[in-house]
Each structure stands twice: as C-alpha cells, then as structure tokens.
Amino acid sequence: MSWQQINPKQILLQKIADNGGWVNAHTHIDRSYIINDANYSKTADPLHLKWDHPDDFKAKVSVEDIVNHMSQVIENQLAQGVQALGSFIDCDSVVKDKNLRAADIVKTKYKDQIDLKFIHQPIKGLMDKTELKWFLEAASFVDIIGGLPERDSLLKIGVDRKADHLDILFDTAKKHKKPLHVHVDQLNDPNQRDTELLIQKTREHDYAGKVAAIHCISLAAQDKKYRESIYKQLVEQDIIVIACPSAWIDSRRNEISAPSHNSLTPVEEMLPAGVKVALGTDDIADIYKPFSDGDMWTELRFLLEGLHLYDIDALAKIATIHGKSALFIK
C-alpha cells in the first residue's frame, strides 16, 4: 500500500494565493484599535448599547488619527496577503464627514497595494432627520450603500421600522446606482427573520444581483423547510452572503428553543443550494471584539471547523473570488 501525506492547510493557503490572496469582505476599520483603559469595561455590554460606545472617540478624533487607525488595519491585512477589503465606516452626526475624508486619504495612500471599498454605516439609524441627512449626503462618497435595519428595530427605538430603514437603503442605492450591503439576522434568534425581509425588499425594488447580506445567522435557528426556502430565494435574487465566523461565536446563551445548531452562518447548507458566500473578519480590535486581530486564517478555520466544511476548492473561493463578487470588484 502506498500513500502520500498531504497538508490540507498548505493546499488551501496555496489556492488562496493562486487566486490573488484573501478578500476581507466585511469589517469596520474606522473604529479598530480604539480600546483603552477607560472603554475596555464596556466591551461586555450587549450589542444595542455598544452601538453608541465609540461616540467619545468619534467626536474627538481628527481625520489624521482616523487615517492612522485605518492604516494600522490595512498594514495588518497586507502582511497576510489580503488583496481587497470592504469596510463599513460610520457616517453620522457625531463623526460627521471625518471618516469619509480619512477613507479618501487611505484609498490614495494604498491604491497600488490593496483594493479598498468603503460602505457607510447608519449606526444612528435612519429615522432621525439629522442622521438621515448625514447618511444621504455620504451616499455620494462611498462605494457601496450600507445598512443596519436592526438599529431601527423594537430593540433600540421601541418600534419596528426595519422595513422603512430598508426602503431608504434601496432608494438611496438606486438613486446613486450603487450596490448595497446590509447587516441582517445577527442575533442567532429564530424570532428574527431579516434575511427574508431583505429578500422581499430586493424583489420589491427590483435590485437582484446588487445586494450582499452580512451574517444571516438567525437563519440557522429556523426549521429546515424555512431555511431551504430562503436559500432558494437568495439564489433567485442573486444575493451574496458574507459570513464573519468569529464575530457571532459569542452569541449569548438563552432559553429559546431552536433546531440544534451553532451560531455560524449556515454556509455548509448554502453552498449546495447554490448561494454564493464570502468571508469577513467583521470588527477588529474594537469595543465589539477587543481580542480580534483581523487574522483571515482564524476566520476561515472557525468556518470550516464550525460547519464541518472540508471542501478545499469551495473554501478557497469563499476566501477570494466570492469576496471580490461581494465587493463588486470585476
């Protein structure tokens, strides 16, 4: 009997390099490396409180400082061989246009080294007139329109305005002829059905092929028939899904019953159903994920282990080609 030893990690990394390197399809580099002795105690707070925690930093920081924070992440990513990166940046009444100006500088600075796409994050929601104005003005400057419907949900504002939030996103994207990235189904909760809502709105606004859904984790908490119906519709609407495995592995223990699963995007079901999936780190070294070091291999490892997904070619595509598709890079 003869056999040859192989190193699956090495084979996978080689395939990723052959495809031009990693693509980090989702992160937030405007608030990376902002942990200090004063705000570290806030890192254990629930999500809807954390949304406002970087305000102190955002209000005081200069454009030059933001450029330094962003550059630190980009250097980190370049050292790993990341070829393209898509980052949300907050655009609101607190940070004003500073993130946009910093993004512009960083794009020029790294133009020959990495393909950067910036997406705006309505972290203050879209229901307040002042915040809406900042969001609408920023739409001209970003590459991709960004959304966070959960910010305008019962959880944060006491009424459910997620559908209205999505309508504003789609209207803005259509007006500027830009694609759309939306955070959905982050909480690993079967009561959340935001991927379904995003699909419905994509259909209503006739925007197939121009939308990426970030996370889709609550989908894993639904029954099989529902999940399969959503996969089919994601394919029909050509919506690409971006999984950020380590970001929600900290999904809180609770007493809600759901099919047995872990808190990852159900990628191993999505792939055979024909759904395209890309990979992102989400938060790097910030109040949300203070220990994240932005390592792409860590993300891919979480994904492949968590889902028992050992198809090397599929994993290589998730880490590269599909990331470019998600960032609408030709």
Ligand SMILES: [Zn+2]
């Ligand atoms: Zn995010």
